[in-house]
Amino acid sequence: MLNPVNPYIVLDELCLQATTRTIATLKILHQVLEQQSQAKPLDFSIATIGRLSHQQGGPSIQTIRNRTGKHFKELIEAWAAYSGTTCKKPLSVRQKQLLNSNDQNILGSVDDPVIRAVMGTLIAERNKYRDQLNVLKANADIFIDRTQDQQTDVLSSMASLTPIELESLRTAVSADFMERMHWTVMPTGQVKDEDGREVYRRGYVNGLRKLIDIGNKL
Structure with missing residues (x-):
């Protein structure tokens, strides 16, 4: 991420x-x-x-x-x-107690101590991943590691760019082009027009520049 x-x-x-x-x-x-x-x-x-x-x-x-x-x-x-969280209202103490109570009721209904221990571990894992999922939902931009093989595919695709295509990418984020369009590039890579309206979301320019750097090194 x-x-x-x-x-x-x-x-x-x-x-x-x-x-x-x-x-x-x-x-x-x-x-x-x-x-x-x-x-x-x-x-x-x-x-x-x-x-x-x-x-x-x-x-x-x-x-x-x-x-x-x-x-x-x-x-x-x-x-x-x-801050590592979301805009959702956090659970109250009472709500957490109810959730914990439901979990305890489930565990309490299991007689076999081994199975009960396994279920307790699964419930704890579920709660941990649920909390992590809520944090992930707070971010609109999520980076997924697609493994080394797929990273190689990306590099191969960049290598297949023609000089004209690479030059087009450079032009798309150049200062001259932005000035002609009366656009402003924000520090986060967001692009806004002269009225302050968003043209490209945060990360656009920064992402393209990273691709161009990769293309230049190939």
Whole structure:
């Protein structure tokens, strides 16, 4: 999995195209999220963040949920991913107790001690993988290791690029091309037009440049 983008970089990008008033609220929200990243349990749900933010003069729950609150949600999602969790409300103590109680009831119904021990191990593994899955869902960008053979296939495909095709890739991410299109490349590889609208999502330019570097070395 790719490392989550540093939320400080996301904040800088969001502020570049924002009004003075929006920048102020973004910074308040950022401070709330930074404080929340140190709290236990980690809770980056909109309900919790919106309540804390509103108390400090930042965007409210409804403001964040509105269609115009996309930039606020992006910052919250960035902090959640960076902290290794999601924007889902964490389970309460009572909910965890109920889940544990159900597991105990299942184990308690098994008379054979060997089978009970095996089931206990399986339940523990299930809980661990479920938690890991929830963390993975927090990231939109997931890198899958496709083994060495498939990596070789990628290199072979890059080697088959003609000089014209490789030059086209260079042009697609060149400073001259971006300037002619009046586009801006953000530090995270995202491309925005002159009105601040997203043309290519985060990672686009950085990914193409990595491919070009591979092609240059072949």
